[in-house]
Amino acid sequence: MAEGVQGIEAFIAGMPKAELHVHHVGSASPRVVAELAARHAGRTEVPADPEALAKYFTFTDFAHFIEVYLSVVDLIRDAEDVRSLTYGVAEDMARQNIRYAELTVTPYSSTRRGIPDVAFMEAIEDARLAAERELGVVLRWCFDIPGEAGLASAEETARLALDLAPAGLVSFGLGGPEIGVPRPQFKPYFDRARAAGLHSVPHAGESTGPETVWDAIRVLGAERIGHGTQSVKDPALVDYLGEHRIPLEVCPTSNLATRVVERIEDHPIRQMVDAGLLVTVNSDDPPMFGTDLNTEYAVAAKLLGLDETGIAALARNAVEASFLDQAAKRRLTGEIDAYLAGWGATA
Ligand SMILES: [Zn+2]
Numbered sequence: 001m002a003e004g005v006q007g008i009e010a011f012i013a014g015m016p017k018a019e020l021h022v023h024h025v026g027s028a029s030p031r032v033v034a035e036l037a038a039r040h041a042g043r044t045e046v047p048a049d050p051e052a053l054a055k056y057f058t059f060t061d062f063a064h065f066i067e068v069y070l071s072v073v074d075l076i077r078d079a080e081d082v083r084s085l086t087y088g089v090a091e092d093m094a095r096q097n098i099r100y101a102e103l104t105v106t107p108y109s110s111t112r113r114g115i116p117d118v119a120f121m122e123a124i125e126d127a128r129l130a131a132e133r134e135l136g137v138v139l140r141w142c143f144d145i146p147g148e149a150g151l152a153s154a155e156e157t158a159r160l161a162l163d164l165a166p167a168g169l170v171s172f173g174l175g176g177p178e179i180g181v182p183r184p185q186f187k188p189y190f191d192r193a194r195a196a197g198l199h200s201v202p203h204a205g206e207s208t209g210p211e212t213v214w215d216a217i218r219v220l221g222a223e224r225i226g227h228g229t230q231s232v233k234d235p236a237l238v239d240y241l242g243e244h245r246i247p248l249e250v251c252p253t254s255n256l257a258t259r260v261v262e263r264i265e266d267h268p269i270r271q272m273v274d275a276g277l278l279v280t281v282n283s284d285d286p287p288m289f290g291t292d293l294n295t296e297y298a299v300a301a302k303l304l305g306l307d308e309t310g311i312a313a314l315a316r317n318a319v320e321a322s323f324l325d326q327a328a329k330r331r332l333t334g335e336i337d338a339y340l341a342g343w344g345a346t347a
Contacts, residue, residue: 013096014097014343015312016097016339018098018100021282021284024105025072034049034053039084059290076110082123089103093293094135098293100332102201104141140170144172147177172189174202176203178203190219205225205227214237217246225247227248228241231268232271238275247279250272265303270303280317301314
């Protein structure tokens with residue numbers, strides 16, 4: 001077991017993985033952005049040259065991150081852009097041996113900008129089916145409300161989720177800033193989504209305290225918590241999360257980039273695991289935070305002092321916490337187990 005860092009990294013890279021907290025536009029890698037920028041050359045300030053893009057993606061601070069994020073949003077102008085982005089994200093996932101992902105999509109940002117709703121749904125579904133067929137990456141959607149855009153965006157997201165429900169849609173979420181955007185106001189939309197059979201997965205306890213996680217559970221019916229970083233500050237909440245097996249979608253590097261934690265060593269993932277919580281590891285907006293899922297597993301392994309067996313257990317957590325059906329869960333868990341066993345035999 002006493003292998004070098006490289007051994008662990010190779011193990012993680014080859015391991016079949018599931019990811020539960022990762023955003024659609026936020027997953028656009030420089031490669032994908034270059035493709036979009038080339039298509040809109042002359043009508044965007046985003047460079048299409050990969051080297052210039054790498055520089056463009058080097059964030060100086062959080063405000064700069066937001067600026068770059070919005071300029072990428074601005075490149076998603078028609079259904080073909082949506083399809084390229086989605087398929088490009090799946091290609092980047094395939095390279096990391098991600099077999100299954102619940103991708104958080106914010107359809108409101110696209111329909112508000114004039115992409116027809118039906119064309120948007122067809123584009124993501126077309127990319128989803130192609131990704132499964134050609135890349136072996138199974139995608140499912142979480143449609144999320146951009147909280148900062150208010151109740152009108154919630155109404156529109158609920159309409160899109162319920163009236164146009166694409167086949168891959170499994171859950172309903174809430175993203176954006178938490179400060180100044182109380183969770184309870186979104187209750188009617190979550191009620192409708194849940195009544196239609198969608199799972200509830202709001203972001204909570206990222207930049208605000210444990211009370212936001214309580215709101216997410218009690219008011220929005222959260223079945224999983226996006227981040228939940230601050231949960232450890234409330235022992236009663238930790239007990240509740242443990243007792244009800246409510247998983248946390250932990251995104252360590254994102255929490256550092258947005259200064260939810262000051263230093264990565266301060267991340268409460270260790271407390272979460274020690275308390276017996278169902279912890280999953282995720283990348284959130286990977287290229288924007290200079291990371292990917294493999295890196296997040298390496299970060300978590302270091303913080304938790306895990307060897308290959310422990311890392312595989314984390315990967316199994318993501319499968320357990322996913323919205324796959326039982327047969328698909330067993331298959332993917334079986335792949336992880338076989339990989340671990342094979343690694344032990346060859347290492
Ligand atoms: Zn997120």
